[in-house]
Amino acid sequence: MTAVADTGFAPARGGGSRPLAGTGTLLRLGLRRDRVMVPLWVLAIGGTTASAGNTLGKVYETPAQRAGVVDSMVANSSLRSLYGPVFDDSLGGIVAWRYTVFMAAFAAVLSLLVVVRHTREEEETGRQEMLSAAMVGRRAPLTSALLVALVANTALALLVTAGLAGEGAAGALALGLGIGAVGMVFATTAAMVAQFTETARLAKGLTAAALGLAFALRAAGDAASDDGSHVLTWLSPIGWAENLRPFAAERWWVLLLFAAAVVIQGAVAYGLAGRRDIGMSFLAARPGPAEGRLATASGLARRLQRGSLAGWGAGFLLAGLMFGGMADGAADLVGDNERTRQMLERMGGQSGITDAFLAAMVGMLGMVAAMYIVQSVLRLHGEETSQRAEPVLAAAVGRVRWAAGHLLVAFGGAALIMLLGGLGLALGHGGNVGPVLGASLVQVAAVWLLGAVAVAVYGIVPRAAGLAWAYAGLSLALGWVGAALNLPDAALKVSPFEHLPKLPGDDMVWGPVAVLVALAAVFTAAGLAGLRRRDILT
Template sequence: MTALSPVATAPRLGGSRQLAGTGALLRLALRRDRVMVPLWVLLVGGTTASAANTLGELYNTPAERAGVVTSMTANSSLRSLYGPVFNDSLGALVAWRYLAFMAAFAAIMSLIIVVRHTREEEETGRQEMLSAAMVGRRAPLTAALLVALIANAGIALLVVLGLAGEGTGGALALGLGIGGVGMVFATLAAVMAQLTETARLAKGAAAGVLGLAWVLKAAGDAAEADGSHVLTWLSPVGWAENLRPFADERWAVLLLIVAAVLVQGVLAYVLTGRRDIGMSFVPARPGPANGRLATAGGLAWRLQRGSLLGWGIGFLVTGVMFGSMTEGAADLVGDNAQTKEMLARLGGQAGVTDAFLAAMISMLGMVAAVYVVQSVLRLNGEETSQRGEPILAGAVGRVRWAAGHLAIAFGGAALLMLLAGLGFALGHGRQTGAIVGGCLALVPAIWLIGAFAVLVYGLLPRVAVLGWAYAGVSLGLGWLGAAFGLPDWALKLSPFEHLPKLPGNAMEWGPFAALLALAVALTAVGLAGLRRRDIQTG
């Protein structure tokens, strides 16, 4: 089936034929994302909206809030993580503590949505079938951007409704800042989807830009306490910070966000009209004339090595950054009893320094769970795109095919935690053995989450996305459970809560071995299911 004609014979950019079928594609996309989008909206918007209650309990007097402002202004390490704080009001503290992180989450949500409904649809061949009917050339891109707009608008609405009591203008600025950054990366992902040949590359390129934006923001915030450094202004996340919610809002900064969205959106629309469906402006390089991949494991390594390299660099750098700000964390906590209690729940009952290290190690362990699920479910992507079927048609068995990807997933997760530990040790300069051991002690919990993804993929491949559910629950409980004071039985739903919080506490080998055995068992059941079921055909 041939693609539509090039732009030379196509109607003008704004022609109605170019957008024919947008409504139907939008309804289809919303139906497909009827679980994912609401969960993202509730996670990002709901967390921010409820933050005032949490921070109000931690810093319940003007003196305590003023102390936080003073400490953050003087602490460049923590400022690089959270950003500058512009006011000692409760709303301003919410913006300081949550804006950058929630903006990054909104960006991740947006790039996933856009690539999912553009390049991924082309990669599977579904878009070519739709385009053979009454569907305009730019309708899929328009539908994808509309889904992203709806999701980011939902986040902004929740933020405004939840924080309006602290000041309507500040709540609106915070909501628009988070949602605006989401739309910047939605349109960036739309451009990447035109330039790259695969959904994986499009997501990776957009995520790489997000990582660069975060690094620029962190460097700029560390250099200047008022967000005025040029590096901060080079980052979309820095733009959101400089809106200054709840602190004499700078509404003109919104023009930067709007301009970025419009420029990138127009560029994506122009590019999508100048290529054939399934093609790209930066095609993949041809392979060598003679094949070099002798095994299924070699192919899995070839497919996943770039992702592992990017994750590894990120964990090492993040470990160094967190390690370097460890001493500053004790100064920030000071004599605040509520903060010490929350940090103790996150990082154990040791001193503030060890508790902070344990809390940051736990956070990276939860992020590593995202990597392991992503790597495991690469199997599902290979299967549904029909790239795995030719391999399985030969002498390669299903378990052997899957084993290559699983070795990279589970081995890569352990490697990430090792790199994180080395980074912490480099940044902190002390307790090298204890810190590295604390990172590696979380590996069974990470593997258990990956094993659950293997189980779902092996037994119920059409709902393999449920593999992300357990990872999401574990992340939510780990990041928000202690802050919201959830009971212990709820926190225990996360495998990380069954392991000791190191450094600062004694190692417990019983839970370590139990989680490891359970991970092996779930993986074995998942592989057994893969051997017995039919292979999907897209």
């Protein structure tokens, strides 16, 4: 019981035979553990959406400009596949059009991370078995995880509603509920998937794949229909959020679809959780060959990370194809709106709307690739804290050699997925492949720097590994909304991506690229030096 006390967990009162015994205590523990991550995500998603009325009000100042957006979406299927249809030309309707799809997707990501962290990850590390030795019911861990997700999504819905209430209380409430409801659907999806997998990594990957499928179905449906009525749109929870129609004669009955999905998936998750032992899963990993085939630490790293790399690569190729197909329609979206033109040129350069759009999309792919490299680098932290690194390091394998295998996959994989994203972008656009591929590879310098920061944080202060995610998330946020918010250049340049030339279109400048690569080398070396000198976590 001493080990249990060290976690800050106090045994629940009551009999352990009660299925929900200890739920309140686990909920408090979960909220305490997520006291930094959840508020940051909620503020980033909710704050961005809540401030959108002011931002877009400066871009589309007149009813005529907003009506022009509606007309453009009716005629432009490629842009509908990205943002969805516009149901109303009020400022609130424009906000719902621009933000519903992506903010709902971000809410889903937050929810799946929370639920997997407090269910499968707890079991994988052995902490859940330790906690369950106290008076904790069989279904308490799953219930507390879903309650943490509910708290996060409720806070998100309230923030969006309060921020946009001035544009119409009913519309603001519908938008907030839609975004939060998508989060809860994928929270229960993650809870269900976590019962089938043996590892948190696979649970996150499969739930993220379900989210990607939902996004793709919605995109295909919206491309085929300008009013959100296509059957493919209705097969996606993100499409349901669109069809709530915030600020456009709200369809409150759509909330019943969310409720039904949450109840059904939650019931399945609870039923499965009650039929397995802690640490076990319904889809057990296949046993390896009788004789080992992984002769090196780098071979083991490649084996561990190849599935993730394949998934990211396929996703980047498909995203590139989709964004490339939209490039020619960028001019239709901008029209004669000078503010929109300035915002796009600030993101992608001033060499023409099509090149500026391509440069902006290359930059977005680079910022998303930063998520891949941070995740891949921090796999080292997961291997260490789960004590899987100890048997490897107990053999004739040094720490730097062990880490180098994972870093090779992380840094090389980042370059590979950017290459695939650039290839998809060029093929989708139908333009010259060379310039777009070159622009994609230039982004790798900034991606590597963010990965190197993760190496430094992990190697020197491993318990603060979340700081690497914070910096990567800040860079993504600055790239996503910085230009729209008209932030000063000094603020934008906190992100390494802002130091790169805006390609294709602008002139290539090698100086900033060389500096970023050199800094990446310095941070990586510092992290490896720190790893050699510190104790291994247990």
